[in-house]
Amino acid sequence: MIRGIGVDIVDLARFTRQVERTPGLIPRLFTEAERGLPVHSLAARFAAKEALIKALGGSAGTTWQEMEIVSDDLGNPGFVVHGALALLLAARNITSVHVTMTHDAGVACAFVVAEGA
Structure with a gap:
């Protein structure tokens, strides 16, 4: 059963400016494994x-x-959750989270579906 859906879109130029202006933003928003990626992937x-x-x-x-985005062997994205977020998902009976992401024409977009009992 679908427990929740979410979508978000990010303007790449604005995101790039924010990252350049605020160096502490990357370590605050992204895990160590995510930090070395190109700005459009971030x-x-x-x-x-x-x-x-x-x-x-x-x-x-x-x-x-x-919240960490990882790729499986085929390159498909997925979430790995830790700590309080893992507890929150369990408390809301969410057993799997599906995510898709894209970037093109100056924007990045993602869609998430949370499933559970």
């Missing part, structure tokens, strides 16, 4: 994390570091 991951928050109806008590 923007898509930011959109995915925002979309997850929307799918959950909020993220009180969790941090950006508890």
Whole structure:
């Protein structure tokens, strides 16, 4: 059963300016494994994390570091969740989270579906 859906879009030029202006933004928003990616990939991951928050109806008590986008053997993206976020998903009976991301024409976009019992 679908427990929540979320979508987010990020303007790449604006995101790039924010990252350049605020050097501490990258370590705050992204895990160590995500940080070395190109800015368009970071923007898509930011959109995915925002979309997850929307799918959950909020993220009180969790941090950006508890959401990590990883790729499977075929290159498909997925979330690995840690800490309080993992507990939040369990409390909301969410057993799997699906994510898709894209970037083109100056924007990055992500869509998330949260499924559970």
